[in-house]
Amino acid sequence: xxxxxxxxxxxxxxxxxxxxxxxxxxxxxxxxxxxxxxxxxxxxxxxxxxxxxxxxxxxxxxxxxxxxxxxxxxxxxxxxxxxxxxxxxxxxxxxxxxxxxxxxxxxxxxxxxxxxxxxxxxxxxxxxxxxxxxxxxxxxxxxxxxxxxxxxxxxxxxxxxxxxxxxxxxxxxxxxxxxxxxxxxxxxxxxxxxxxxxxxxxxxxxxxxxxxxxxxxxxxxxxxxxxxxxxxxxxxxxxxxxxxxxxxxxxxxxxxxxxxxxxxxxxxxxxxxxxxxxxxxxxxxxxxxxxxxxxxxxxxxxxxxxxxxxxxxxxxxxxxxxxxxxxxxxxxxxxxxxxxxxxxxxxxxxxxxxxxxxxxxxxxxxxxxxxxxxxxxxxxxxxxxxxxxxxxxxxxxxxxxxxxxxxxxxxxxxxxxxxxxxxxxx
Amino acid sequence: xxxxxxxxxxxxxxxxxxxxxxxxxxxxxxxxxxxxxxxxxxxxxxxxxxxxxxxxxxxxxxxxxxxxxxxxxxxxxxxxxxxxxxxxxxxxxxxxxxxxxxxxxxxxxxxxxxxxxxxxxxxxxxxxxxxxxxxxxxxxxxxxxxxxxxxxxxxxxxxxxxxxxxxxxxxxxxxxxxxxxxxxxxxxxxxxxxxxxxxxxxxxxxxxxxxxxxxxxxxxxxxxxxxxxxxxxxxxxxxxxxxxxxxxxxxxxxxxxxxxxxxxxxxxxxxxxxx
Ligand code: HEM
Numbered sequence: 001x002x003x004x005x006x007x008x009x010x011x012x013x014x015x016x017x018x019x020x021x022x023x024x025x026x027x028x029x030x031x032x033x034x035x036x037x038x039x040x041x042x043x044x045x046x047x048x049x050x051x052x053x054x055x056x057x058x059x060x061x062x063x064x065x066x067x068x069x070x071x072x073x074x075x076x077x078x079x080x081x082x083x084x085x086x087x088x089x090x091x092x093x094x095x096x097x098x099x100x101x102x103x104x105x106x107x108x109x110x111x112x113x114x115x116x117x118x119x120x121x122x123x124x125x126x127x128x129x130x131x132x133x134x135x136x137x138x139x140x141x142x143x144x145x146x147x148x149x150x151x152x153x154x155x156x157x158x159x160x161x162x163x164x165x166x167x168x169x170x171x172x173x174x175x176x177x178x179x180x181x182x183x184x185x186x187x188x189x190x191x192x193x194x195x196x197x198x199x200x201x202x203x204x205x206x207x208x209x210x211x212x213x214x215x216x217x218x219x220x221x222x223x224x225x226x227x228x229x230x231x232x233x234x235x236x237x238x239x240x241x242x243x244x245x246x247x248x249x250x251x252x253x254x255x256x257x258x259x260x261x262x263x264x265x266x267x268x269x270x271x272x273x274x275x276x277x278x279x280x281x282x283x284x285x286x287x288x289x290x291x292x293x294x295x296x297x298x299x300x301x302x303x304x305x306x307x308x309x310x311x312x313x314x315x316x317x318x319x320x321x322x323x324x325x326x327x328x329x330x331x332x333x334x335x336x337x338x339x340x341x342x343x344x345x346x347x348x349x350x351x352x353x354x355x356x357x358x359x360x361x362x363x364x365x366x367x368x369x370x371x372x373x374x375x376x377x378x379x380x381x382x383x384x385x386x387x388x389x390x391x392x393x394x395x396x397x398x399x400x401x402x403x404x405x406x407x408x409x410x411x412x413x414x415x416x417x418x419x420x421x422x423x424x425x426x
Numbered sequence: 427x428x429x430x431x432x433x434x435x436x437x438x439x440x441x442x443x444x445x446x447x448x449x450x451x452x453x454x455x456x457x458x459x460x461x462x463x464x465x466x467x468x469x470x471x472x473x474x475x476x477x478x479x480x481x482x483x484x485x486x487x488x489x490x491x492x493x494x495x496x497x498x499x500x501x502x503x504x505x506x507x508x509x510x511x512x513x514x515x516x517x518x519x520x521x522x523x524x525x526x527x528x529x530x531x532x533x534x535x536x537x538x539x540x541x542x543x544x545x546x547x548x549x550x551x552x553x554x555x556x557x558x559x560x561x562x563x564x565x566x567x568x569x570x571x572x573x574x575x576x577x578x579x580x581x582x583x584x585x586x587x588x589x590x591x592x593x594x595x596x597x598x599x600x601x602x603x604x605x606x607x608x609x610x611x612x613x614x615x616x617x618x619x620x621x622x623x624x625x626x627x628x629x630x631x632x633x634x635x636x637x638x639x640x641x642x643x644x645x646x647x648x649x650x651x652x653x654x655x656x657x658x659x660x661x662x663x664x665x666x667x668x669x670x671x672x673x674x675x676x677x678x679x680x681x682x683x684x685x686x687x688x689x690x691x692x693x694x695x696x697x698x699x700x701x
Contacts, residue, residue, distance in 0.1 A: 022654060404605040
């Protein structure tokens with residue numbers, strides 16, 4: 001049994017397997033960016049129509065949902081196991097070599113070794129060993145620990161996180177459980193996203209550059225009774241949940257439509273149609289259809305008037321431009337009122353226990369990379385023995401990486417030792 | 427003269443100086459005249475002045491750093507590459523041959539940038555973040571390091587050939603070139619790791635998630651993994667120097683695809699900013 005375990009460990013640690021695992025993740029990532037994924041249904045549908053045979057093959061192999069395919073998940077599992085085994089091995093080795101005492105024997109196969117003679121007669125044999133850049137040894141273990149931490153964060157996020165979006169109109173209050181389930185993502189062990197309190201959007205405040213493009217967007221909101229501000233790049237932390245404001249927003253047409261005395265209050269979210277134009281529509285009973293469009297002002301202000309069209313069964317009943325607060329009698333028992341124009345905006349809520357773990361992973365990976373490549377551990381030895389006419393000195397240097405780049409440093413050391421500076425004060 | 431015409435003129439002056447610097451370095455390296463590298467350093471250093479001025483003028487007129495348009499991105503990448511080259515040559519004057527790859531690459535980047543659309547685009551609100559500074563700075567430093575590694579790889583391959591030109595004898599030994607290929611990859615790797623990490627923290631602040639498998643995010647991970655695989659191969663197996671050099675050049679091709687081409691070609695949250 002223990003033999004099988006040892007073999008398994010050895011196999012998981014095999015360099016070929018490790019390289020294979022990395023290449024498998026690379027291949028899956030490439031596939032993810034070039035093969036339409038089921039998460040993008042419109043593209044996938046096109047593919048199914050244009051190249052049905054190819055679409056079938058991709059589905060069978062899992063290329064159209066590559067990160068959820070059994071092959072990829074198995075590769076990821078294998079990678080994590082290899083990484084786990086290597087980590088244990090790396091940290092154990094680190095503990096072993098961290099404080100190893102250098103001896104003359106440690107330099108037997110050093111790439112830089114030279115014996116020189118210098119005048120003088122010292123007080124017998126003596127040896128000086130010096131190590132610089134020892135922290136460089138931490139590089140690879142810390143980097144791989146960072147990677148493992150990121151893998152754990154990914155797992156925690158997938159299992160326990162939840163997110164949802166909500167479109168809110170100025171003046172509207174979203175109940176704590178009112179988050180849309182349409183684009184919500186809820187982990188297998190998570191409950192659907194909700195805030196602990198209702199949120200009301202009091203006012204949306206976009207700011208524009210002089211040429212009209214969006215510069216910033218913030219929202220005055222009320223969470224419970226507390227007035228707060230949330231903005232792009234300035235999310236709000238609320239009891240372990242985070243509330244974000246995206247940049248998608250637009251005007252809302254508040255319309256009152258009375259048909260045969262039966263009044264209907266509509267809120268039409270006008271969405272970006274082209275350039276500054278925003279448009280929205282509503283389809284009602286009896287083939288009634290309402291189309292509304294308008295342009296934002298040059299400074300991004302809400303439209304001062306909206307173009308409204310009312311149709312029934314395809315026949316035009318009314319077309320005209322209405323000011324907010326203006327109403328018209330359409331005829332046939334229909335009355336149309338543009339009650340007001342307000343902003344709407346998209347909010348996104350997340351509950352993600354993995355954020356702290358992921359950030360710790362990023363920090364460890366970055367720190368490990370710095371230690372790995374910016375710090376090199378270098379050991380030097382200066383061993384002095386009495387010679388026939390002076391002293392015989394062995395000078396040696398070894399670096400734990402890039403040995404070819406330490407020739408100059410070695411020559412400097414030899415010069416210093418020859419002039420005795422190297423030995424001074426040691 | 428319009429703002430862009432002034433910037434273009436400054437860029438072309440810097441191109442002229444970089445070409446002159448390349449000629450001086452070529453002369454110094456090919457005819458084994460190490461003292462002449464001084465002229466190369468001087469011309470390249472002078473080239474940085476109009477180049478830097480053009481970047482500053484653009485910065486002032488657009489109100490943001492050089493990271494929105496292909497023209498801005500390529501010009502600033504070229505600037506950083508030349509600065510990195512001169513800093514390196516200051517520490518290691520014997521490596522003048524690197525200039526023969528880095529300077530033409532810088533000229534190519536500036537030229538490509540100047541022929542793309544220079545119309546100023548304002549910074550979208552999500553880009554107005556401190557993290558942008560880290561994300562972009564580290565990405566540019568990574569690009570410069572990977573370029574230097576590629577230059578070392580090219581010379582390593584030339585040195586490994588049977589019939590090699592006599593001037594190649596002036597270059598550092600094959601072992602040192604091989605170590606520099608990996609060392610520069612190492613620096614690029616650490617800067618790229620930081621660029622990706624800063625990007626993830628910023629994405630969390632802006633978009634509510636630190637990783638979303640957006641195509642450009644994914645390709646930046648692919649580049650990191652590819653360079654990581656390269657470093658593993660080099661650590662695990664005793665590969666020949668030529669194999670190391672070719673592999674590093676292949677990695678650089680993938681990195682160039684990620685950083686310089688795909689953002690302009692793939693529909694992505696990132697490409698919205700570059701087009
Ligand atoms: C399958 C998971 C992985 C395993 C099992 C693994 C294992 C190893 C091992 C055993 C080493 C040799 C160094 C030592 O023993 O201290 C190493 C080095 C290294 N690994 Fe990994 N690694 C993995 C994933 C990664 C990834 C994803 C990256 C980055 C994208 C990476 C980057 C590096 C780097 C930069 C080095 C240092 C190479 C050098 O010394 O020049 N590793 N890895």
